[in-house]
Amino acid sequence: MTFTEELRYNYASWLKQDRFNWSYIATYRPKKTKLNSYNVPRLLKQTVTNYCNYKGSKDALKYLYYTIEQDRSTKCNHLHFVIDSNSNKVDRTQLATAMKRHPTKELLYFKKIQTLEGAINYITKKIGKNNFVVDSGLVDSDYLELQQVKKLYPNYEPHPNEEYHKRAVINSKVAYGWMRTNKF
Numbered sequence: 001m002t003f004t005e006e007l008r009y010n011y012a013s014w015l016k017q018d019r020f021n022w023s024y025i026a027t028y029r030p031k032k033t034k035l036n037s038y039n040v041p042r043l044l045k046q047t048v049t050n051y052c053n054y055k056g057s058k059d060a061l062k063y064l065y066y067t068i069e070q071d072r073s074t075k076c077n078h079l080h081f082v083i084d085s086n087s088n089k090v091d092r093t094q095l096a097t098a099m100k101r102h103p104t105k106e107l108l109y110f111k112k113i114q115t116l117e118g119a120i121n122y123i124t125k126k127i128g129k130n131n132f133v134v135d136s137g138l139v140d141s142d143y144l145e146l147q148q149v150k151k152l153y154p155n156y157e158p159h160p161n162e163e164y165h166k167r168a169v170i171n172s173k174v175a176y177g178w179m180r181t182n183k184f
Helices: 003-015 039-055 092-099 116-123 141-152 162-176
Strands: 022-028 063-070 077-084 109-112 133-140
Touching (some): 039 133, 039 141, 077 116
Antiparallel strands (some): 022 077, 022 109, 063 077, 063 133
């Protein structure tokens, strides 16, 4: 296995973990802006924040993994992403509104995932291939919420045992099969 194949395989394996519950796949192809590794993370963080605020739950979009791929013409890029909605229904129009984009002209492809294997392989297909993937990353709604709390309350300090409690919750989920519950 070459380095590129191993890298792509490891990305795909990581995304197929049980901690993720990928439910939607989408492609965003902008009409007026060029996607790059600077503006896409900002766009997607704002999208997740807007969508979760609109739905009133930080779990409306739990995770969003994206890859920015270069088109044949090097002047354009497009974005593929998968959404972990914590088993909630995601509406294409509401998502496009949260992105401040047109739902059918720019958010060209938006479907519920039929096979996880196929969706993950499609998202990671060009990782490591001659700069076809400009950037990739994961947006986490819990992290975004913590960042907002820190902005609003500059003197906020997490509980000293917070990391211990997070590890205990994760260990309990794995050991006792609580991965799909909404209690934690």
